[in-house]
Amino acid sequence: MGWLESLRTAWEALYARKMRSLLTMLGILIGIAAVMLTVGLGAGAQTRITQEINSLGSNLIIVTPGTSSLTVSGIRGATNVTTLTSDDAAILSMPSVAPDIAAVASVSSSRAALVAGTSTWTSTITATSPDWFSVTSRTISQGRAFLQGDLDAANSVAVLGATTATELYGTRDPVGQSLTVGNQTFTVIGVMASAGSSLSGSQDDMVVIPRTTFVQRLSTSANSRAVNLIYIQGRDANSLAAAYQETTAALLTSHQVTAANQDFNVSTQEALVAAAASITGIITALLGGIAAISLLVGGIGVMNIMLVSVSERVREIGLRKALGARPALIRRQFLVEAGVLGLLGGFLGVSLGLLGAAILTPIVGVPVTISWSATAMALGVSLGIGVVAGVYPASRAAKLAPIDALRSE
Amino acid sequence: MNPLLKMTGIRKTYDTGVVQVEALRGIDLAVDPGDYVAIMGPSGSGKSTLMHIIGCLDVPTEGTYELAGTDVSRMTERQLAEVRNREIGFVFQQFNLLHSMSALRNVELPLIYAGVAPAQRRERALIALERVGLADRVQHRPGELSGGQQQRVSVARAMVTDPALLLADEPTGNLDSVSTNDVLALFDELHEQGRTIVLITHEQDVAERTHRTWHIRDGLLSEKVEVR
Incomplete structure (x- = not known):
């Protein structure tokens, strides 16, 4: 059974429970969008501040009283x-x-x-x-x-x-x-x-x-x-x-x-840029950290739903085993399912993040810049969260004895 | 002729923690290739446990079980999964079809686990469905089919891998008399084509359509040969 087949099976299972799958993705979606927006806002603010300091003039030194x-x-x-x-x-x-x-x-x-x-x-x-x-x-x-x-x-x-x-x-x-x-x-x-x-x-x-x-x-x-x-x-x-x-x-x-x-301070533009960057960096890290917690909660949501899914689908698991699915394949099926949930949530989150960035930029007056590398990373992280959240439910599914699985009503 | 299925001194003991329950207390059984046999018994007789061991869904506590010349009684779950996929086709009382998939996808399932390529898989599944008379229902989901049709889909699924043994567990238990006759006629047909069928049932008239019937009671078999 190839990976494509696992993907197809995962898609069929998730599609059969559309509402639940969407709600589960919501957790990941919100987390990813929140992280992207805070980090994007931080990056935008940093760019803006750098531009402003540079727009003061060129080769500038500023002396302020101490x-x-x-x-x-x-x-x-x-x-x-x-x-x-x-x-x-x-x-x-x-x-x-x-x-x-x-x-x-x-x-x-x-x-x-x-x-x-x-x-x-x-x-x-x-x-x-x-x-x-x-x-x-x-x-x-x-x-x-x-x-x-x-x-x-x-x-x-x-x-x-x-x-x-x-x-x-x-x-x-x-x-x-x-x-x-x-x-x-x-x-x-x-x-x-x-x-x-x-x-x-x-x-x-x-x-x-x-x-x-x-x-x-x-x-x-x-x-x-x-x-x-x-x-x-x-x-x-x-x-x-x-x-x-x-x-x-x-x-x-x-x-x-x-x-x-x-009793005076001499600073160059570079020093001002560096100071501003470190401040915005700290604020971004703080807000991003809070957003990351919501992502973690989303991951726990995925694990929870996967556990429910495993206990609901005991008969299906039993049947698949009876038809010749090795434990490793059952494990993979549930891992892929959790990964797809995470990745789809990530895709939606990235879309929401980009949309939010477009809406927020004129409102807050600071460009919310979301880079391609940040987007790729967000997708990677959401896939990773899904897979990690799927490990425990998947191994439970893999360990089910086929007779117990078939017997349950 | 070597028997396809040979059990010697099979015992199965369940340890519930408090008491030990002996479900099977020494079963000797041999089924030749092409045989059509029934195993009958009341509930609690060890009938299900025996079916699980025949179907390689469980391993015996004691004794040896050879299926198609291979000792499967001490295999790991991984090895058993492969034996089930290759050698055994299951037909269950509850049909056990996956409801989110079409009849075709359901029949393809064992071929997926056997690693058959998609195009070939589809072709074989279509042939199997045609043989059970459902060529015009391949895209229907189980919910859109009658009980008898669903059971025919599961027979197609059982036969699609061309297994050595067809193992049917109360295949007519959830069917009306018309569908029952349908499915049993299908079994007769498969038998005529040379398939080996083991049918587990508690219905006398179903058992009578087979060649031989074993009765199981309190974990022991008593053979009643009725060669027709």
Whole structure:
């Protein structure tokens, strides 16, 4: 008796009990679909985060303030002490200090209410230098970016994100319009092209103004030199490591600290990608693990039904044995049956997973990516679960004595 | 002529844990090729146990049993399965057809276990069904056939492997008188073609159609030769 014949026999048996077979597959189906969706969501989130970090710009190093470990006059919890200033940005932009750095842009940001005529909107004010546009790969769709001259003269000019422009001016051309921030009036000189949203919020809802203007007109902070972060662009990919070391060395020197009590963080895009990947990896593993438990329950369901099936079909088993089926063949028949149950459940689960991925992607806003290797693995796992669940019922069927099997009513 | 089936001192003891039940207490039996014999006995006489041992569905506790020249009394289940497939065709009281399959598939079953290729299998099953007069019912399922037709399907299934022995256990027990005559006529026909048939029954008129009848009582045989 060949494998094809075993498959046919298994199919006949499962088909004869359609409803039960479907319900049994349901357990595997749900488990496989759940695992595929969680893993797919994790993979999609990871891809998305990587893309976002890379879209920040190329050859990028980001310096963020750290908590000062020097507890000033014994006061702990001085965590709001900003350790990064515009002076740091000035030092880093000196070619003598850091020859491998191409451009530096410090950023101070704060939330502010905006008024344009009758429209009001709350957005993020990003105060920076003209280099910010090139360093973060932002392009202008209307008007112009502000220039070094605007920075030097502390002109009251503003460049808007695409969303901000629409919210404030609707379909009107924002360029040349006036914008009130606090009690200061700015002139809109440009609008940036849309860059999509990142996990930290929309990149299209912001107002970019010269840093000098921010310090003179808007800053309420006592330390007007403080910045939230500094973007640094290396000359090219090869000099990124050198730029990283130069940045760290220059800041350690200017802050008069050692690596042990470093009060700033320097990270590269790669490091950010790696950190994000490890976080999404952990979350995916956790959720996938929970989904895998449902798969296990599905497997137990298959075993349960196979046991019921064996005791219901004692007469059939007896007859097959009387007609010359060796115990090994009876075992194989039930193993194949359980395997087919698992595999069919897997097929349905994969279909549901793919369907779910198609439906979920627009809803959650993160692409649910299901790879072919994951699909193949899901099918392999479902077949494996079916076969493993079938081992015990099949060996019970194989061990039935033919006379007992024939005698039972 | 060597007997096809030769039993010497067959004993079968069931150990229920509390008591030991002796179902067969020393059976000597020989059936020649081409014989048509009946084994009769009331329930509890050991009739079923004897049928199981003749059919290689069970092994004796003591004694030897030779079937077609081979000692089968000490074989493993795996070996017995092959002997059953090759040498014995079963006809049961309950027909024991698989209800989810067509008559044709049911008749093909023993050939599947014999490893016969699909095309050949189908051809042989069709011939067997034709011989029992069911050529026009091959795709019917057992549920769509009358009791007599179902029993004829199981006779076709028993004969399809061309076995040395046809073993029928109360083959007419679930049939009306018309179907009973049908099936017994089929047996007569098979006998005329030279088949060896062992028929287990408790009905006198069924036993009378055979050549020889053994009576079994309390695990012992008493032969009553009635050569017609």
